[in-house]
Amino acid sequence: MAAMFQGVGAAAALSSLHSNSFDSKNFLFSPRRSFSVRKAPSFVVVRSDGTMNLDLNPEGRRAQQFIANAVATKEDISAASSSKPGHELLLFEALREGLEEEMERDPRVCVMGEDVGHYGGSYKVTKGLATKFGDLRVLDTPIAENSFTGMGIGAAMTGLRPVVEGMNMGFLLLAFNQISNNCGMLHYTSGGQFTIPIVIRGPGGVGRQLGAEHSQRLESYLLPIPGIQMVACSTPYNAKGLMKAAIRSENPVILFEHVLLYNLKERIPDEDYICNLEEAEMVRPGEHVTILTYSRMRYHVMQAAKTLVNKGYDPEVIDIRSLKPFDLYTIGNSVKKTHRVLIVEECMRTGGIGASLTAAITENFHDYLDAPIICLSSQDVPTPYAGTLEEWTVVQPAQIVAAVEQLCQ
Amino acid sequence: MNGASCAAKISTQPFSLNPTSPTSHDNPLVSPKPTSLFLGSTRKLRLSSSSKLNLHRRSGTVVAVSDVVKQKKSKSTPSLLITKEEGLELYEDMILGRAFEDMCAQMYYRGKMFGFVHLYNGQEAVSTGFIKLLKQQDSVVSTYRDHVHALSKGVPARAVMSELFGKTTGCCRGQGGSMHMFSREHNLLGGFAFIGEGIPVATGAAFTSKYKREVLKEADCDHVTLAFFGDGTCNNGQFFECLNMAALWKLPIVFVVENNLWAIGMSHLRATSDPQIYKKGPAFGMPGIHVDGMDVLKVREVAKEAIGRARRGEGPTLVECETYRFRGHSLADPDELRDPGSHLNPFFSQVQKCHLIQCRAASLAAEKAHYAARDPITALKKYLIENSLASEADLKAIDKKIDEVVEDAVEFADESPVPSRSQLLENVFADPKGFGIGPDGRYRCEDPKFTEGTAHV
Numbered sequence: 001m002a003a004m005f006q007g008v009g010a011a012a013a014l015s016s017l018h019s020n021s022f023d024s025k026n027f028l029f030s031p032r033r034s035f036s037v038r039k040a041p042s043f044v045v046v047r048s049d050g051t052m053n054l055d056l057n058p059e060g061r062r063a064q065q066f067i068a069n070a071v072a073t074k075e076d077i078s079a080a081s082s083s084k085p086g087h088e089l090l091l092f093e094a095l096r097e098g099l100e101e102e103m104e105r106d107p108r109v110c111v112m113g114e115d116v117g118h119y120g121g122s123y124k125v126t127k128g129l130a131t132k133f134g135d136l137r138v139l140d141t142p143i144a145e146n147s148f149t150g151m152g153i154g155a156a157m158t159g160l161r162p163v164v165e166g167m168n169m170g171f172l173l174l175a176f177n178q179i180s181n182n183c184g185m186l187h188y189t190s191g192g193q194f195t196i197p198i199v200i201r202g203p204g205g206v207g208r209q210l211g212a213e214h215s216q217r218l219e220s221y222l223l224p225i226p227g228i229q230m231v232a233c234s235t236p237y238n239a240k241g242l243m244k245a246a247i248r249s250e251n252p253v254i255l256f257e258h259v260l261l262y263n264l265k266e267r268i269p270d271e272d273y274i275c276n277l278e279e280a281e282m283v284r285p286g287e288h289v290t291i292l293t294y295s296r297m298r299y300h301v302m303q304a305a306k307t308l309v310n311k312g313y314d315p316e317v318i319d320i321r322s323l324k325p326f327d328l329y330t331i332g333n334s335v336k337k338t339h340r341v342l343i344v345e346e347c348m349r350t351g352g353i354g355a356s357l358t359a360a361i362t363e364n365f366h367d368y369l370d371a372p373i374i375c376l377s378s379q380d381v382p383t384p385y386a387g388t389l390e391e392w393t394v395v396q397p398a399q400i401v402a403a404v405e406q407l408c409q
Numbered sequence: 410m411n412g413a414s415c416a417a418k419i420s421t422q423p424f425s426l427n428p429t430s431p432t433s434h435d436n437p438l439v440s441p442k443p444t445s446l447f448l449g450s451t452r453k454l455r456l457s458s459s460s461k462l463n464l465h466r467r468s469g470t471v472v473a474v475s476d477v478v479k480q481k482k483s484k485s486t487p488s489l490l491i492t493k494e495e496g497l498e499l500y501e502d503m504i505l506g507r508a509f510e511d512m513c514a515q516m517y518y519r520g521k522m523f524g525f526v527h528l529y530n531g532q533e534a535v536s537t538g539f540i541k542l543l544k545q546q547d548s549v550v551s552t553y554r555d556h557v558h559a560l561s562k563g564v565p566a567r568a569v570m571s572e573l574f575g576k577t578t579g580c581c582r583g584q585g586g587s588m589h590m591f592s593r594e595h596n597l598l599g600g601f602a603f604i605g606e607g608i609p610v611a612t613g614a615a616f617t618s619k620y621k622r623e624v625l626k627e628a629d630c631d632h633v634t635l636a637f638f639g640d641g642t643c644n645n646g647q648f649f650e651c652l653n654m655a656a657l658w659k660l661p662i663v664f665v666v667e668n669n670l671w672a673i674g675m676s677h678l679r680a681t682s683d684p685q686i687y688k689k690g691p692a693f694g695m696p697g698i699h700v701d702g703m704d705v706l707k708v709r710e711v712a713k714e715a716i717g718r719a720r721r722g723e724g725p726t727l728v729e730c731e732t733y734r735f736r737g738h739s740l741a742d743p744d745e746l747r748d749p750g751s752h753l754n755p756f757f758s759q760v761q762k763c764h765l766i767q768c769r770a771a772s773l774a775a776e777k778a779h780y781a782a783r784d785p786i787t788a789l790k791k792y793l794i795e796n797s798l799a800s801e802a803d804l805k806a807i808d809k810k811i812d813e814v815v816e817d818a819v820e821f822a823d824e825s826p827v828p829s830r831s832q833l834l835e836n837v838f839a840d841p842k843g844f845g846i847g848p849d850g851r852y853r854c855e856d857p858k859f860t861e862g863t864a865h866v
Contacts, residue, residue, distance in 0.1 A: 107625055135448040136624055142657070147609040147650035154613020157598055158548065160620060177606055186599065190591035191582035192836035194598070229843045250839040278845050278852070325845025325853075332848040364848050 086269045092262040094236035095125045098243035099163065101272070103133055106161060109247055112139045112152050113165030113202075122167050123203055123262050149175035149200065153182045156198040161247060169204030169256065170216040183252045184227030199246045201255035205296055205346055206383050206394050208260065215383035215390075219256055219323050220352040230323040231277055232256040232295045236266040238321060241275025249277060256323070258296045280327035286316035289404050290334040292357060293344040294320045297395060301344050304400035313404060323353055326360055335361060339370040340407045344395055349377040374403050450657055450694060489796055490706045496789070496798045497807065499705055502541060503533040503786050504811045506557035509566060510736075512815050513556065513573065517740045521823075522573045525602075526587045529557040531703075531735035534785035535667050536561045538708025539635055542716055548596040548634040550611035553588035554667075555600045558637060563595045570818035576825035583828050584836065604638065605645035608664070611636035612651045615662035615725075622722075633719040634662045641672025643686045649693075652727065656694040659724035663715045664690075666729040667702065670776075671747065673738040690727030702730030703783040706792065733780035747773055831860040 089097065103109045111117075111126055117140035120127035130138040141148040145166065152162040166172040172179065179200065186194055206215045219230060229251050233239035239257070246253035275281075283298065284305060293301045298319050308315050316334050320326065335341055341361055343354040354375040361373060376395045384390055491499065510528040517526055529536065532554075540549060540561035551558040559569050564580055572579025573587055581591050581600075589600035598614055601607035614634040621630040642648055643666060655662050666686050670677045678684050690697025696718075700711045708730060715726035737744030793799040838844065841854035853859050 110620065110624075134624065136620060139448075142650070142653055144646075144650035144654065147612070147647050147654065150606065150609025150647070151613040151616055151651075151654065154550075154598065154610035154615075155617045155620070156613070157610065158614045158617040160617050177603065178609065181601075181603060181606055182610060186591075187839055188836045189581060189585040189589040190593075190599070191580065191584050192839075193581070193591050193593040195839040197839070227837050227843075229838075249843075251843045278842060322845070325843065327846050328848045329846045329850040 084267055086267045088265055088267045089236060090262065091233070091236045091239050091257075091264040091266075092123055092125050094240040094266075094268060095233075095243050095257070096127065096129070098240035099126065099247070100129060100132075102244055102247040103129070103137065106247075108159065109161045109163065110137045110139065110155075111163045111165065112141055112148055114141055114143055114167045114171075116140060116165050121165065123257075123259075125257075125262075126165070145171050145174040146176075146178055150178040150182060152198050152200075153178060153186070153196055156196045156252075157186065157194045161197050161199075163199045163201060163247060166200065166202030168214055168216075168259075169202045169218045170213055172200065172202065172218060173216070173221070175200075176221070179222065179228070179254075180225050184225040188227060195250050196252045197247075197250050198252045199243075199249075199255055200252070201243075201246075201257060203257045203259045203262070205256075205258040205260065206378070206390065209385055209387055209390055210259070210383075211385050212382035217347045217352075217378070220347045222254060223324055223353065223356060228252045228254055228324065229277055230254045230256065231321055232258075232323055234258070234261060234295050234298045234319055234321070236264055237268045238275045238281060238319075240268060241273055242277065242321070244272075245274040245277045248274065253277065256295065260296055261299075275321070278322050278325060278327060280330040281319040281321050282316075282330065283319050284315065284317040286314040286338070288314045288338060289316065289340040289342055289407055290331070290338045291315050291317045291342045291344060291400070291404070292320050292331060293317065294323065294353070295346060297344045297346050300395060300397050301400055304397035304404070307397065307401050308404055311401075311405075313408065315404060320357070326357060328360065328364055331357075331361065332365055335365045336368045339368055341369065341373045342400070342403050342407055343373065343375040343377075344400055345375070345377050346394055347377055348380045349375075350380050352377050371407050374407055376400065376403055448658055489798070490710065491798070493798045496793050497803065499537050499541060499709070500786070500789055500793065500799070500804060501807045501811065502537040502561055503705065503789065504807060505560055505566065505814065506533040506536060507786060508811050508815045509556060509560060509569070509818070512570075512819060514736070514740060516570075516573070516819065522575070522587065524586060525553065525739050525741060526573070527554040527739045528736045529554055529734070531780065531784070532667055532669060532732045533557060534705035534708050534789075535637070535665065535702045535730045535732055538705045539637075539663075539665060539712040539716075542709065542712050543633065543635070545594075546596060546632050547716075548598050548611070548614040548632065550598045550607045550614065550634065550636045551590070551600060552604060552607060552638050552642070553600070553602050554639075555588065555590045555597075559590040559592065559595075559597055559600075562592070562597050564590065564592045564597060566814050566818040567821040568592075570815075570822040571825050574822040574825070575827065576822055577828045577832065578821070578825040582832065582836070584832075598634075604642040605647040608636050608638060608642070608647050608651045611662060612655055612660060615655065615660035615719075616658070618661050619658065619722075631720045631722075632661065633716050634660075635665055635716075636662060637665045637667060639672065640666065640668040640670060640677040640686065641675065641680065642666075643668075643689070644681055649689075652689070652693040652695065652725070655725040659722065661719035661722065662725045663712070663719055664725060664727045666727070667732055668729055669732050669734045671734070671738070673742065674747075685729075687727060687729035695725045695727055697727045697729070699729045699731065702732030703780065703785050703788065705785050705789050733776075733783075735781065735784075747777065834860055 099111070111129065115122055116126040117130035117135055117138045126138055149164055149172070152164040155162050166175070183196060183198060183200070187196055204216060204218055219232065222228065222230060229249070231242050231246065231253060233242045233255065242255060246255050283302065291301050301317055305315050305317060316338055318330060318334055320331070343357055345352055345354040347353050354377050358373045358375050376399055378395065379393045381393055383393055506529060510530050513522065513526060513528060516522050536557045540558065543549070545563065549558055549562050556569055559580070560566060568578070568580040569590065572581055572583060572585060572590065575583045575586065577583050581589060585591060585600060588602040591597055591599050598610055599607055611634045618630055618632040618634065621627045638648070652664065654660070668677065668686060672680060687697035687699040698711055701707050711728055715728055718724065718726055790804060793804065794801065842852050844853040847853045847856065
């Protein structure tokens with residue numbers, strides 16, 4: 001595997017938000033601000049409700065004009081930070097918090113992966129856990145994905161609850177044998193005798209010029225495997241909630257994280273909570289069109305939503321979160337209300353999550369559709385290294401706006 | 410058969426190749442903090458190897474493999490390796506394996522079972538020699554050639570036969586089949602169709618055993634895992650990756666290679682650069698042992714030492730059992746490549762065939778005859794009778810009893826019901842909420858008509 005380096009997430013989030021991925025005209029902060037003159041280390045933070053502010057530098061915070069959206073998370077947008085309940089943290093810290101809480105709660109929960117222990121995880125999700133729980137509970141494995149994933153499955157069959165980390169989701173292609181043949185199947189082929197309460201997680205998706213092999217979206221490759229569940233987190237709130245739910249689930253769950261989302265900041269509750277693995281998340285209720293999305297594309301959609309609202313549209317945005325199975329109740333209710341569906345995903349066009357979702361919606365809710373479903377996906381190309389080309393492989397907010405306009409004609 | 414001194418010789422020499430101290434970091438009650446336990450290799454990196462190199466040219470024929478470990482004949486009266494009870498137990502287990510597999514062949518050709526069925530005839534000494542030393546809580550992981558491993562581990566013959574017939578009373582409710590035998594009660598962790606994919610699972614089971622002892626503080630947990638696999642698997646990446654991890658973390662596992670010299674039609678010698686598999690153990694820091702897999706008492710002696718090592722926390726062992734399968738790879742395999750008289754061998758041109766077949770025929774015929782003469786059951790029988798551990802009558806009684814067991818298993822399987830449609834979607838998920846939420850807002854699994862539907866989500 002190619003060398004992974006920490007901090008790539010932060011840098012990537014910073015630069016992508018600054019330049020290409022977000023249409024900077026629609027943001028109310030000055031693009032001329034130079035980040036290099038900051039004294040304290042700071043980074044651009046995108047809040048889970050799609051708003052953005054600059055961190056650690058109060059003078060730089062501009063008055064944001066927020067579109068008055070109801071948001072599914074428990075955010076109070078305008079209140080002062082000190083009196084709000086809960087605590088603020090970044091997405092990777094939320095994942096760690098969820099993992100740590102589950103490890104404290106149940107001694108059978110353990111972590112296996114490359115550099116999860118002493119190094120703290122290449123994205124710092126497991127930082128500090130090895131010191132706290134020991135080298136056996138936070139196991140640094142040799143570089144042998146197929147075998148240590150299989151080892152996790154064997155451990156799960158015999159009573160442990162392992163969390164297997166793929167340093168990058170793409171590396172789990174080497175574990176495909178174990179994930180497909182054993183992870184999904186053994187509960188069935190053993191006639192229900194063995195359960196496999198394993199969580200397989202890791203960052204995937206198109207990052208910031210990471211090259212083709214580090215920019216893969218495995219959700220479409222793993223989707224047809226029977227016997228597994230797949231969820232994708234997109235905010236610190238649902239990252240922690242899904243991590244905890246996945247660990248507690250008796251089914252094998254694959255948790256997809258995104259390389260560019262690790263530094264999202266959000267205020268999350270102090271109390272124990274989980275996010276239901278099978279449910280979708282209503283991000284922004286609306287009337288005109290249903291936009292279904294997940295993971296990083298949620299932010300492109302919310303970016304486009306601002307433009308759309310300014311143009312007079314009222315989009316309903318749903319983060320499907322559960323990639324397998326689909327929450328057809330939430331999705332169906334939305335389709336029945338708006339009659340128009342746009343799917344925005346980062347998967348490639350062929351055989352992606354969107355393709356499957358289109359089929360499911362057409363089968364179940366055909367009568368409610370006033371227009372054909374539009375599915376915006378990434379191009380069917382290996383992700384190029386060049387920044388401009390990479391930008392064109394994934395869906396950008398402008399395309400989302402155009403698609404909604406086309407749908408609502 | 411004189412196993413006593415030979416087995417002792419095998420066990421002392423290769424084990425000393427492991428330079429690490431056996432009890433250096435396996436005492437959980439003493440180690441103060443988790444982080445003080447170093448989990449990894451303590452071998453020093455040496456630039457020049459001082460180990461002896463085998464400079465002998467490898468012989469092309471099969472006979473050389475079994476000569477690697479020289480047997481020293483004991484001058485004194487050989488002490489018996491087994492008691493009468495043990496002897497009869499071993500005999501009964503091997504007879505069960507043989508009779509069961511023969512019945513499988515019959516049933517297959519009568520259309521009672523289908524698909525790929527891989528029989529174990531000839532290899533019984535390995536299964537019996539190892540598995541009869543295990544406790545119920547120890548785990549066994551096998552391959553597609555798993556019927557006899559299941560029987561040796563204690564899975565009832567009825568359950569295995571029903572599974573093969575695809576009936577709902579099978580050990581896996583008819584959902585696994587010949588290649589996927591599982592038993593939670595007897596800790597049989599499969600049954601795997603792809604070679605090599607069971608080895609990591611076995612490594613995981615061994616990891617759990619170590620975890621239970623060191624993290625969960627179940628100080629008396631000394632469960633051992635046995636991973637069985639063949640010569641072909643020893644060229645697969647998962648084999649090497651797991652040898653590394655097991656040795657690195659001193660997992661309580663024994664890797665048992667059932668080297669029957671053939672991977673379907675691929676001779677071990679044509680597939681492997683160094684066919685002496687046991688030598689690959691020391692490369693990873695564990696002892697590698699070669700044993701005559703047609704001799705159940707020799708296998709048992711080696712197994713005792715290897716399993717004992719694992720139980721004491723000294724780490725894994727690689728045991729190569731030289732054995733042979735009397736039948737083809739599976740019941741669908743016409744076994745022509747090993748058949749000296751075959752004219753259908755596609756690898757030879759017409760011209761070559763006459764010449765080469767004659768030469769190969771001679772050596773292949775010799776190979777089959779060589780191993781048929783070493784039938785493990787005949788050998789054990791001879792040992793028992795010659796050493797007055799059992800009489801002919803005792804053994805015949807066991808033969809008869811096993812015949813009845815196998816007949817009963819067939820009857821039971823025949824009369825068992827086939828799975829109904831409602832069974833199709835059970836067991837896909839341990840938690841059926843995994844099928845998701847349907848358009849009506851309810852979990853699909855709560856819908857009483859769900860079992861009539863499909864599993865797509």
